[in-house]
Amino acid sequence: MAKVGVIGSGTWGIALAVLLYHNGHEVAVWSALPEEILEMKRTRSHQNLPELILPQELVLTEDLEKAMAGQDILVTAVPSVYVRSTAKRMQPFCRYGQVVVNVAKGIEESTLMTLSEVLEEELPMADVAVLSGPSHAEEVSRELPTTCVAGARTQKTAEYLQGIFMKDVFRVYTSPDILGIELGGSLKNVIALAAGIADGLGCGDNTKAALITRGIAEISRLGTAMGGKFQTFYGLSGIGDLIVTCASMHSRNRRAGILIGQGKTMEEATKEVKMVVEGIYSAKAALALSEKYEVSMPIVEQVNEVLFNGKPASEAVKDLMLRDKTIESSDIPWDRLEE
Ligand SMILES: NC(=O)c1ccc[n+]([C@@H]2O[C@H](COP(=O)([O-])OP(=O)(O)OC[C@H]3O[C@@H](n4cnc5c(N)ncnc54)[C@H](O)[C@@H]3O)[C@@H](O)[C@H]2O)c1
Numbered sequence: 042m043a044k045v046g047v048i049g050s051g052t053w054g055i056a057l058a059v060l061l062y063h064n065g066h067e068v069a070v071w072s073a074l075p076e077e078i079l080e081m082k083r084t085r086s087h088q089n090l091p092e093l094i095l096p097q098e099l100v101l102t103e104d105l106e107k108a109m110a111g112q113d114i115l116v117t118a119v120p121s122v123y124v125r126s127t128a129k130r131m132q133p134f135c136r137y138g139q140v141v142v143n144v145a146k147g148i149e150e151s152t153l154m155t156l157s158e159v160l161e162e163e164l165p166m167a168d169v170a171v172l173s174g175p176s177h178a179e180e181v182s183r184e185l186p187t188t189c190v191a192g193a194r195t196q197k198t199a200e201y202l203q204g205i206f207m208k209d210v211f212r213v214y215t216s217p218d219i220l221g222i223e224l225g226g227s228l229k230n231v232i233a234l235a236a237g238i239a240d241g242l243g244c245g246d247n248t249k250a251a252l253i254t255r256g257i258a259e260i261s262r263l264g265t266a267m268g269g270k271f272q273t274f275y276g277l278s279g280i281g282d283l284i285v286t287c288a289s290m291h292s293r294n295r296r297a298g299i300l301i302g303q304g305k306t307m308e309e310a311t312k313e314v315k316m317v318v319e320g321i322y323s324a325k326a327a328l329a330l331s332e333k334y335e336v337s338m339p340i341v342e343q344v345n346e347v348l349f350n351g352k353p354a355s356e357a358v359k360d361l362m363l364r365d366k367t368i369e370s371s372d373i374p375w376d377r378l379e380e
Pocket residue numbers: 049050051052053054072073074077089118119120121123126127144145146147176177178179316317319
C-alpha cells in the first residue's frame with residue numbers, strides 16, 4: 042500500500058484517484074477550486090464522470106499541504122496551463138526525493154518546455170516521472186481495458202510506478218524516454234484538432250488515416266530532433282494516443298476541431314467545448330519548435346493558419362494535398378541506382 046496525493050481534481054485526476062484507491066492505496070485529492078471540492082464532498086461524484094462513485098475513504102481537500110504531506114507519490118493532474126503555477130504552490134511542501142508523476146499533456150507556450158521540465162525547474166528536489174498513453178478518463182473510470190507507459194529517470198522509479206498503477210483493467214509498461222513520452226502526448230493534440238477539422242468539413246476515413254499516419258511522421262521527426270527516441274513515437278504515448286485522440290468523441294481537441302471545420306471560429310469552438318483545449322496552446326508551441334529545430338511539419342503549420350490566421354479549413358486541406366511532391370520515407374534506399 043502506498044500513500045498518494047493527486048494534485049488536481051479534473052476528470053483525469055479523479056479517474057486516477059479512484060483507480061489508485063481500488064488498487065488499495067491511501068489517496069488524497071486536492072483542487073485549486075474549493076467549490077469543486079465542496080461539491081464532490083456533497084455528492085460523492087464528479088460532474089464530468091457522473092457514474093463514478095467517489096469512495097468515502099477518498100480524502101478530498103482544498104488544503105495543498107494536507108494533500109502532499111507524507112505521500113509516497115504525488116500525481117500532478119492539472120491542465121497543462123496550470124502546471125507551473127501549481128508547482129510553485131507545491132514547492133514549499135515538497136521533500137527531497139519526492140516522486141512526482143506528471144499526467145498532464147502539453148508544452149509550455151512561453152518557454153517551449155515539456156511539463157516534466159517545468160516540474161523539474163520548479164521542484165528541483167523531486168524525482169519527476171510521467172504516465173501517459175491512450176487513456177480517456179471516461180473509459181478508465183468505467184474500467185475498460187487501458188494501457189499506459191510510465192517514464193522515469195531510473196528503472197527503479199518506473200517499475201515502482203508500474204506496480205502502483207497496474208490493475209487487471211489498467212496495464213502499465215515502463216520506459217526511460219520521458220521526453221519522447223511527453224512530446225508524443227502533447228503534439229498529438231494538434232493533430233487531433235486537424236482530424237476534427239477534417240471531420241467537420243465532411244472528409245472521410247481515408248483523410249483520418251492520412252492525418253494519423255502523416256501526423257506521427259511529423260511528431261517523430263520533431264521529437265527525435267529534440268532527443269526523444271523513435272520507438273517511443275510508435276508506442277502507446279505516440280501513435281497509440283494519437284489514434285485514440287483522433288478517433289474518439291471523448292477528445293475535446295477533436296470536438297473543438299469538428300466545430301472549427303463546420304465554420305466556427307477558434308473562440309466559438311472553445312467556448313462550446315467548455316474545457317481547456319490544450320491542442321490550441323500546443324499548436325503554437327509545436328510551430329515554434331519546428332522552426333527552432335528546422336523540422337518540416339506541414340499539418341502543424343496548416344492548423345496554426347486555420348486557428349490563428351483565419352485561413353478557411355477547406356483551403357488548408359487543399360494546400361496540404363497539393364504541397365511539393367515528396368517521398369514517404371527518406372530512410373529507405375532504392376533497390377537500383379539510376380542508369
Ligand atoms: N481527461 C482525460 O481523459 C485525460 C487523460 C490523460 C491525460 N489527461 C491530461 O490531464 C490533464 C488534466 O486533464 P483533465 O481532463 O483532468 O482536465 P479538466 O478540464 O477536467 O480539468 C479542469 C480542472 O482544472 C483545475 N483547475 C482549474 N483552475 C485551476 C488553477 N488555476 N490551478 C490549478 N488547477 C486548476 C480544476 O480542478 C478543474 O476541475 C490535462 O493535461 C490532460 O491533457 C487527461
